[in-house]
Amino acid sequence: MSKYLKSTAMLAALALAAAPAAAEKLGLGRTALPEEIAAWNLDVHPDGSGLPVGSGDAIDGEEIFAQQCAVCHGDFAEGIGNWPKLAGGKDTLDREDPLKTVGSYWPYLSTAFDYIRRSMPYGNAGTLTDDEVYAIVAYILYSNDLVEDDFVLSNESFLEVEMPNADGFFVDDRAETEYSQWSSGEPCMENCKDEEVEVTMRAMVLDVTPQEETDDIVPATEAKAEAVEEVAEEEEAVREEVVEAEFDAALAADGEKVFRKCKACHQVGDGAKNRVGPMLNGIIGHPAGAVDGFKYSNALQDAADGGLVWSEEELAAFLAKPKDYLNGTKMSFAGLRKEEDQAAVIEYLKSFEQ
Amino acid sequence: MTDKTSRRNFLASSFAAGAAVTVARGAQAATPDPLITQVQPWAQGFGEGVDATPYGLPIRFEDDVIRRNVEWLTADTISSVNFTPIHALDGTITPQGCAFERHHSGAIELKKEDYRLMINGLVDTPLVFTYADLERFPRENHVYFCECAANTGMEWAGAQLNGAQFTHGMIHNMEYTGVPLRTLLEEAGLNTAGDLKDKWIFVEGADASSNGRSIPMEKALDDCLIAFKANGEALRKEHGYPVRLVVPGWEGNMWIKWIRRIEVTDTPVESREETSKYTDTMEDGSSRKWTWAMDAKSVVTSPSPQAPITHGSGPLVISGLAWSGRGAITRVEVSKDGGMTWETARLAKPGEKMALTRFYLDTDWDGSEMMLQSRAMDDTGYIQPTKAQLREVRGLNSIYHNNCIQTWLVRSNGEAENVEVS
Incomplete structure (x- = not known):
């Protein structure tokens, strides 16, 4: 540390020459109040x-x-x-x-x-x-x-309380265990390995890299983008018909806040994907257990096979106490006790059609 | 043929080829190029007027040069990371719009008007600054890299992700404008703190994660910046607008975004981010803590899996980035045979302390398979280690601070793959 301090002092001396001198206080800012310090x-x-x-x-x-x-x-x-x-x-x-x-x-x-x-x-x-x-x-x-x-x-x-790994840590020792070994003057430039170099592992075998069509030529991606736009327009039209029924925007806004509790596991809106829970676009009025690519619990799958549809009533009952409604559900959420919260979040979900 | 590939030889041979007319030139055109012989639409009509895009984005032909995320890495994008497309960039400055993001509770929106910075703890006068206050202190400009300690962390156990963006893209390099942290600490006064040698600061952000970290006072007084501009313009939301902490050369997790409080303390807080995370577990199960500095590291950005060679054999620019959190890059070497022999690369500019350095190896590719590697040296004399060297000291369970030499297997068709070699 002392070596460090010395260099700090040198830097500070240099800084006086190179940077604006700021040794004197400028009197900017104001005194923090005790309540403010306590809050943060x-x-x-x-x-x-x-x-x-x-x-x-x-x-x-x-x-x-x-x-x-x-x-x-x-x-x-x-x-x-x-x-x-x-x-x-x-x-x-x-x-x-x-x-x-x-x-x-x-x-x-x-x-x-x-x-x-x-x-x-x-x-x-x-x-x-x-x-x-x-x-x-x-x-x-x-x-x-x-x-x-x-x-x-x-x-x-x-x-x-004794924490089992309390003594399991030591302060960075790279200077001794690594820097001293790997700062050995001139690096090797020729015949640096004893045997012929061979590939021992390949990333493509694992195949865990996100895939995309970056190599596509431009017209192809443009065509794709247009196609997506067309679909989006069609959906827009459908959405208007469905949602026009009775949509309470103020209630949906409340629901957006309630939905914060759900957000950790569920996505809605553009590009929503399955996470811990399935994505929820278009969930209201749709058959249960039908989101592509999501692995449901057996309990929910059985209910879906039995013809369960997520009507507003059914969803409200589920949200009130998920584990009582559906014994064996994967959704480990305690539930929304307040009816107004259930109604609000359902209204919010209505604004996201498939 | 292999000795033909040093830069001097390459330059000499290309000069000779030029002098001796067209021997080495590419294919002769059979028919005139219509792009030249016919008047093209862009040469006939108009382009866009000046106000078509009041704040410009890259042209649409570059729309694949974007940050990308690896979904399986994290439970949720709110607390996650994405990666800078380093395979497609050149030079050293990272444009803000494609510089990697790492959030612990999402990128918040915080207005300058709502911004407050508190300094409390062992100071003479605890203070609160507004954003406007900060702009009245003398400010400085510095270029620094910011690298997540977990950059290349997925590669510890073996070659995993197939692209420089994913293996090395948790890094960006920007020119910051800000006020030295030292200035603000001195404004609050450090007499109360007594001997500064064993003191710390604890810094935290305004977001829900707060991401608090403890930093030794020496570093705080040395080169840390309270930054509000990057590359000449306001910080982006995802990088901590309106104000972030810059901790040159040290792991990105300490560069607190939306910084709201600096507390001078006797001891480190031992927060979540400096105990349960950002600590390095060794083979025997014990763990290093306070591993702040980012060691010297480099990677070939092109060719690489996302940037294959598309032009066949002949002149080839091998390019990459090198950096060190403990000083300036002095030298970079490139190997085409998996580390058996090395050639010294050309640094585009002399290395700068704790900033990215761009290197080039201008070479003549004979079209044969290459095991491409780069190896950086910094001004402490440190030489970037191999993965085997790192594993020998740390074992296989480490995550952070993987600064090993990377290998790309470049096939004769120009495609490249992330591999490990013996």
């Missing part, structure tokens, strides 16, 4: 400094987690699809494809509290109370077998 300064440090007063246990946490987190992270914090897994992975860090979770990898519990309070739930950040954050963190610890379900996590008990 949410850091929680590994020693627990910055923790707000509060508490929660895993029993409460389980319920909150199911409501707020399970849609992406799974009921047991095991993660759904590509969404982060928060539990498991014990003793995997030195194996192939280690599973890095809060329990197996995170060195400090403060990190979980800090991050969840600031940035979760995804799409609705900063809405949890401090007690809810404590409860969720307690539930994540419980899911990792690190505390009992009745353990009350609070600003006072926080440092009692």
Whole structure:
């Protein structure tokens, strides 16, 4: 570090010559008020400094987690699809494809509290109370077998929790382990390998690169674009007929806000694709389980085979409590309790036709 | 024939060919070219008037030069990354419109009028600046690359993605205009902080992810910039409009977008982004942390899988990019035989500290298969390692900071593929 400081000092001296001199204060800006600092300064440090007063246990946490987190992270914090897994992975860090979770990898519990309070739930950040954050963190610890379900996590008990990988990190040592080896003067220019060089692995065998028609000659892509436009125009016409029925734009606008809860898994609108959940263009009035390329749960597939159509009524019933409506659905969303939220999101979905 | 490929020989031989008339010239035209002999529409009528496009985009013939995403990498585009089309660019400055994006909770819209920057913590006077305040501080201009620590990360275990855009496109290089972070910290006053040697700053953004990172005070006072312009114009939304942090040479995750707060602290916060992510797990399961600097690296951008050779044998420009987060590029070599022999490439301009350097190898391709590689050296004497060298130290479970030598297998038909070699 001292070497670093020296170069900093030199740079600073140079900067005086090359850059505008700014040693004197300009008196710009204004003093930050304590309330403003309190609103933004949410850091929680590994020693627990910055923790707000509060508490929660895993029993409460389980319920909150199911409501707020399970849609992406799974009921047991095991993660759904590509969404982060928060539990498991014990003793995997030195194996192939280690599973890095809060329990197996995170060195400090403060990190979980800090991050969840600031940035979760995804799409609705900063809405949890401090007690809810404590409860969720307690539930994540419980899911990792690190505390009992009745353990009350609070600003006072926080440092009692031992994180399994607390000692698993060391400060960047590349200067010793790498730079010293790979700064060896003149690089080799000839006969640099002992044996003839052979290809040992090819990307095309894996075939995971996004494909497209970049090599197409221009007229072809133009024709394609025109075709798409034509289809779009036809759709426009159809859409007008269908939607004209009774469409409440104000209600749909409310629904757009409600839909934030759904967005983590569902897409709508231009270019909507299947994600954790199917894309939802044209879902209202359409047969269930019929979005191309989406793998539905057996439960939903059975219901679809039985002729289920997503009428407004059926969808509202499903959204109210998905798991009660359809036992075995993959949709791990707790549900929209308020009828006005159900109605609003349905109205919003009406504005996206197939 | 192989020794014909050094630049000097190439220039000499092409000069000789020119002097000796048409021996090496391409095919003779059998019939006159109608593009020349017939009056073309663009030569007859008008083009567009001046105001047809008040802010211009590239001409439609270039509409494949765009950022691209690899969908299977992430759960959701809101927290994801896309890639700069480096295979199709030249020079060193990345146009903002195709410079890669990495968001943790989406690219937010934040007006200059709504922008506030707070400095708090161990400072003499905690301050709040508006955007207008920032424009009244003396400002500087610097060109720097910004590389995601995960650039080339998908290639650790083996050759995966078939294109320089995907293997090396989490990088851009822009000319930033901004106020040195040092100026703002001094405006708030650092006497309260006492000995600055062991102090830190914690920086966070205004978006929902906040993406907080801890940075040692030495770096903060050295060369970090509070930037509000890139390549002469306002930052793009996706790069942190109206104001982002620039941390020259260090991993892109630290370049906080929409920066809203700088706190002077005694200790690092150990945020999510510097513990659970952006740490490097070794073979024994222990992990390096605080691996901030981006080591010297290079890649051939053309020819490459998305930029095959389409002209057959003869004169060929091999081109690529080199950079180092620890200094300036001093030298780049190119190998056509998978690293057995190397030729020194020509740097388009002398390397600049923590900025992209463009290199060229002007060569004469005999049409035979090539295993193309490039190898960068920086002014610390560091030589870009092979993947095998990196794996020897770090094992196979690492993700970030993969700066290995890349190999493109170029076939005799000009097509190229991402491969690993022995």
